[in-house]
Amino acid sequence: MIKLFSVKEKQKKEAAAANGLSKAVKQSAGELRLxxxxxxxxxxxxxxxTFPEGKDKLLTFEITIRPDEGTYKSGAFTFSFNISTSYPHDAPKVKCKTKVYHPNIDLEGNVCLNILREDWKPVLSINSVIYGLQFLFLDPNPEDPLNKEAAEMLQSNPRQFEHSVQMAIMRGSSIGTSYFPPCRG
Structure with missing residues (x-):
């Protein structure tokens, strides 16, 4: 049987030795899970x-998704992840840093994904969130929108919606009253 406490103590000592410190910084359960x-x-x-603040700052990182099929093909969409020390009991805070015309992402970058809200459970992982974000680009959900204008266009005129999204991704364009800069991947 593995002695968990001795393994953790050994990890602390190794971390201290690697950083030239006599005592390792104690990690929260959330950091260990992350x-x-x-x-x-x-x-x-x-x-x-990517880790914009350095690889030693695990609680903040970015994921970039480049869909290779669907309406958002050829785009590059970056999401910031902020993880609390009470992770996995609290869901990650995820924001889209790329301005995108999407029914489930508003103009401030808020993301409507059920596992980031009411359906979050500690058994879910960062991998689950990434799969969920990828799925949003393959199959946007106009039934649960944050961007009601995009949802209405997707439902009423799917061809126009797809054309508008592709124009915004490739060249940048205005849709309604908002300008979307190009975000080619």
């Missing part, structure tokens, strides 16, 4: 992970 989640990430084609 380390595990990140080490187990299965980033598929078109998904990348």
């Amino acid at each position: 380390q595990k989640d990140i080490s187990e990430l299965n980033l598929g084609k078109g998904v990348s992970l």
Whole structure:
């Protein structure tokens, strides 16, 4: 049987030695779980992970999704993740940094994804959230919109919706009263 406490103590000592410190900084349970989640990430084609504040700041990172099919094909969409130390009991805070015309993403970058709200459970992981975000680009849900204008266009005129999205991705364009800069991947 593995002695969990001795393994954690050894990790602390190794971290202290690597950083030249006599005492390692104690990590929260959320940080330990996040380390595990990140080490187990299965980033598929078109998904990348960056740590803008450095790899030692695990609680803040960015994911960029480049869909290779669907309406949002050829675009690059970056999401910021802010993880609380009470993760996985609290869902990650996810914002879209790329201005995008999407029924489930508003103009401020808020994301309407059920697992980030009422359906979050501690058994879910960062991988689950990434899959959910990818699915939003493959199959936008006009039934639960944050951007009602985009949802209405998708329902009433899907061809116009697709054309508008592609124009915005490739060249940048105005849709309604908002300008969307190009976001080619």
